[in-house]
Amino acid sequence: MLAGYHIPAVAVIVAVLLPLAAVTGQPTQWRSSKCASGAYAANGTYQANLALLAAALPANASAGSGFATATVGALPDLISALALCRGDVVTDDTSASSCRACVAAGFRGAQRDCPGRKDATVYQDACVLRFSDQRFLDFVGANSPDGMFSSDSSGDIITAPAALFNAAAVALMNATASHAVTADKYFATGEEDFHASSRYPKIYGLAQCAPDMTAPQCRSCLTGFVANIPWFLNGNPRGRALGIWCNLRYSVDPFYTGGAMVKLSAPAPAIVPSIAIAETGTGRKRRIAGISAGVGCFLLLILILAACAFIRFKRRKANKNDHSALNEMARVKCTVYDFLTLQEATENFAEKHKLGEGGFGAVYKGILPDGHEIAVKKLIDSTGHGLDQIRNEVLVLAQLQHKNLVRLEGFCLHQNEILLVYEFIKNGSLDNFLFVDASRRNTLNWNEEYNIVLGIAKGIMYLHEDSSIRIIHRDLKANNILLDEAMDPKIADFGLARLQVGGHTQTKTTRVVGTFGYMAPEYAIHGNVSPKIDIFSFGVLVLEIVTKRRNCGSCEADTVNLLTDVWACWTKGTVSQMIDQSLEGHSRVQALRCVHIGLLCVQSDPHDRPDIPSVIFMLNRADMELQPPAQPAFFFGRDSNSDSQQLEQGTYVYNRSDVMIEDISVNGLTITYPYPR
The missing domain is CATH 3.30.200.20 (Phosphorylase Kinase; domain 1)
Incomplete structure (x- = not known):
């Protein structure tokens, strides 16, 4: 099944300088490819999935805005893909066919330039294409590592001073990029009068962002590229800054169709007046005196600048660490x-x-x-x-x-x-929809609830597996899950533990931070830290979402909590009574499956809990058979002073006095624990 999947772009771009492909007289022949490591087997499932993408994505991209994303297949042969055609290539049926042809040519070019590679990015004049076995569509439009800057002279010489041309090109790209942010489809073209006596009297520019981006994201993306233009300009008459989510291009040759949306007048050249003075004997003396005075003033200025530089050097040396921090x-x-x-x-x-x-x-x-x-x-x-x-x-x-x-x-x-x-996330926290605000409690339908469960799992997957450093959140709970306007979940308050809490090692912490009711027993009692403590919290969240009941592990006097009730109903075969009675058919089966997965995640032994990739696989594959869950870890709020113990069934029973109770909250903010992979 081939599915379209659109996401916004990111503000942070990392560009990689690549060699420019051979340029012929026809701009459409230009191509440059970026190949990543990883090869697929010939005639295997990955190659078959890639063929499906190559057949469908060109038509999808040309059908509407010139932008399409898609995923096809299942792990480990899942492929993500993106295609973005130039804005002037999709204005009508004829030009749309050019978009379709460009994307199709991109697939063929990838096969020639990156044979057998699972990850390839192809830049062409009319479009950009990327496909990968990496889940890059789950990232917020990050162009890294598939951006490129390039410039080209093709033997041409700019007769005007390079500095004047550079300034003119930067001014044009700034104006074009600014217009693109407010333009339809985030696409703009520009034209600037340059130098009447030059071989090239005009400079042409183009700026574009993916249509699904927000205006601030588009602005940030293009601004980052414009800021780097001086690095590769050097008076070259043609240049490109290309990413998979935004791109810029300038040239002294017209290269886009249609009229320019932005027009600038020629930059004013610096004028140095020249005045001829007939020298006499008195004039010569005055000139010598002037030169002497000028040399003296110059030497005095050098001494002042040297003193200032020395003082500044001493200050910078004293604050070296601070400045280094701010630079990073x-x-x-x-x-x-x-x-x-x-x-x-x-x-x-x-x-x-x-x-x-x-x-x-x-x-x-x-x-x-x-x-x-x-x-x-x-x-x-x-x-x-x-x-x-x-x-x-x-x-x-x-x-x-x-x-x-x-x-x-x-x-x-x-x-x-x-x-x-x-x-700022307008809808606030999931906590308000499930427990706090009664008027909003029934506004979530099952499709939204399931999307929230799956979205939280994907966020944890990124923290545990896909980020540059592994992040263990340690305080996943309903009021740390925010819901945007589309009711998509966003995990909040990660990454603050190291700033506020010390005493960590990779596997153990001397200070337990988190919230009662969501903490795994091995973490609450022994301080053991692993990704499985987030899995436990996720399991509690899933059961809360499905039942719309708060886990009472944080209540002062309760001796029965949500986990107790769900397990009791599960063993009696009556767990369906705890889910929304209005659910029918597939939705009801899906909700019961979520309860099953939640119980698997809250088992007392961390080795029995699934890892997050397995959780996502279980959520996405309805035909996958699930193993029976063991009795979960229960948290009783007893008044007993007995020591913590583990019962025959593997159930932890303990009093709060047993727990390492530093920085534990009932409704606090999130704690995270990052450490290098």
Whole structure:
């Protein structure tokens, strides 16, 4: 089954400089390919799936906006693919056929340039194509590592000064990119008068983003490319900055169809007036005196600059670590916000704008001057942590880009305060839909609930398996799952543990952080840390979503919790009574399967719990037979002072006094535990 799957683009782009393919007299012949490691077997399932993509994706891309994404097959032969045609190539039926032909040619080019490779990106004049065995569509449009910058002179010479041409080209691309952000399909073309006496009197430009991107994402993507144009310009009359989600191109030759959407006048050349003076004897003396005075002033200026440079060098050396930290932050394209900007956006952090408060600090809604909504987290107890640690945390958060994670947009360092700026999620937390707000409790239908379960699993998959460093969240719970306008889940408050909590090793922690009712027993009692503690929390979440009942592991006096009730009904064969009685047919079967998977995830022995790839596989494959679950770990809120013990059935029974109770909350903010792979 071939399925279309669209996602927005990312603001962070990493480009790889590639050699330019041979350029003929026909622009459509230009092609450059990027091949990644990994080969598929000849005549195998992967090759068959690739053939399905090659047959369907060209038509999908040309049918509408010139942009299409698709996935085909199942692991380990699942393929993700993306095609983006140039905006002027899909204006009518005739040009749409050009888009279709370009994408089809891209598949053929990939076979020639990257034979037998599972991952290939092909750049052509009229389109960009990528297919891969990696789940790159699950990332928020990251172009890395498949971007490229290239320039080409083709033997031509720009007679005007290179600096003047460079400035003109950058000005044109800035204006064209700005227009593309507000234009239909995020596509714009530009034209600039250059030099009347030049062989090339005009410069032509083009800027484009994928149609599914938001305007801020498109702007950030193109801005990143424009900022890098000076690196490859060097007076070259043609250049490209290409990514799979946005691209730029300029040339002294017209290369797009239709008129220019942006037109600029010729840049004004620098004019140096020349005045001839007839020298006399007095004039000569004055000239010598002037030169002497000029030399003296020049030497004095050099001394002043040298003194300033020395003082600055001493200061920079004293603050080397701090500057290094800030430079690394800048390299990850993370916005550094001014404190006054955030103060105004939140009306001085007014109580009416507070979205929540927990163990890490308060979160406020803010509106920037351009109308963009943000969520600002003011971290508490940050005075004892150096800038290096803050840097590490921001670097970790900025690298995590996934559609099921809340995106970090920037940060602010103000005196002893640390403020993190996140995207604002309008629908708030899943907790409000399940337990808190009775008026919203029944607004979720089963399709939305199942999408939430699957989306949370995909977010955990990214943290555990696909990110550059493994992240163990350690506090997955309903109020740390936010729902966007499409009711897609986003995991919040990951990546803060290292900033706030010390004393970690790779497998054990001296301080337990988390929330009662969601903590795995081996973590709560012994401090053992592994990805399986997130699996346990996910299992509790699944059971809460299906039953719309809160697990009472956090209640002070309850001796029976949700896990107890679900297991009791499961053993009696009456578990269907705990799900929405309005569900029928396939939806009801799917809900019961989710209960089964949830019980598998909350088993007391971590080795019995499935890993997250297996969980996703079980959720996606309805025909996969599931093993019977063992009795889950129960959390009783007993008043007994007995020691923690493990019963014959593998059930943990313990009192809160048994637990390593530092930084444990009932309704706190999320704790994470990142460590290198």
